[in-house]
Amino acid sequence: xxxxxxxxxxxxxxxGQSMTLQCTQDMNHNYMYWYRQDxxxxxxxxxxxxxxxxxxxxxxxxxxxxxxxxxxxxxxxxELAAPSQTxxxxxxxxxxxxxxxxxxxxxxxxxxxx
Amino acid sequence: GDSVTQxxxxxxxxxxxxxxxxxxYTATGYPSLFWYVQYPGEGLQxxxxxxxxxDKGSNKGFEATYRKETTSFHLEKGSVQVxxxxxxxxxxxxxxxxxxxxxxxxxLFVKA
Numbered sequence: 001x002x003x004x005x006x007x008x009x010x011x012x013x014x015x016g017q018s019m020t021l022q023c024t025q026d027m028n029h030n031y032m033y034w035y036r037q038d039x040x041x042x043x044x045x046x047x048x049x050x051x052x053x054x055x056x057x058x059x060x061x062x063x064x065x066x067x068x069x070x071x072x073x074x075x076x077x078x079e080l081a082a083p084s085q086t087x088x089x090x091x092x093x094x095x096x097x098x099x100x101x102x103x104x105x106x107x108x109x110x111x112x113x114x
Numbered sequence: 115g116d117s118v119t120q121x122x123x124x125x126x127x128x129x130x131x132x133x134x135x136x137x138x139y140t141a142t143g144y145p146s147l148f149w150y151v152q153y154p155g156e157g158l159q160x161x162x163x164x165x166x167x168x169d170k171g172s173n174k175g176f177e178a179t180y181r182k183e184t185t186s187f188h189l190e191k192g193s194v195q196v197x198x199x200x201x202x203x204x205x206x207x208x209x210x211x212x213x214x215x216x217x218x219x220x221x222l223f224v225k226a
Binding site for chain 1: 217
């Protein structure tokens with residue numbers, strides 16, 4: 001099993017550009033999450049999904065969109081990149097939701113918006 | 115709302131020293147508690163967890179005990195190694211059960 005994979009590893013965007021961060025898991029987990037990690041800070045939840053076709057906002061959803069058409073994939077879309085979105089983005093999944101369950105993290109995507 | 119507070123880093127220790135990283139939490143009900151570790155350039159991975167009061171989680175020589183009376187989940191290791199250098203995150207599952215709340219992380223440097 002590859003676990004949770006993310007692409008790209010690193011990207012530089014200009015202000016106003018758009019991009020999609022890809023996330024795929026091969027563990028058949030129902031729950032998936034997107035976090036951002038700013039320097040010296042913990043992780044903040046952007047969006048999460050409890051299954052295909054179902055998504056919900058987390059703590060910091062503004063400026064992002066998600067979709068979940070399959071169990072495996074949970075892409076994160078940035079429509080109009082802003083410098084405030086410079087961060088490291090982590091995708092995670094868990095079998096049956098967060099309650100008592102371990103989350104499995106991808107290696108992260110480092111995004112720089114200039 | 116629910117929150118997690120960790121001691122600020124960085125923490126710098128010599129090899130074989132004793133490690134304590136403090137973590138306290140605020141939550142309604144009885145959350146599950148976790149320690150995650152992040153090695154350089156990698157994503158977070160679970161180190162240990164405890165799901166009810168007085169439970170002790172342990173893994174790779176690390177331990178933490180769920181203390182309801184002091185709302186704490188301090189991480190300890192008796193003898194650290196250079197390979198333990200990483201960022202450690204304390205976390206809890208919120209009472210709704212869907213979201214993990216993370217502390218800010220504590221960076222640990224272990225010198226040979």
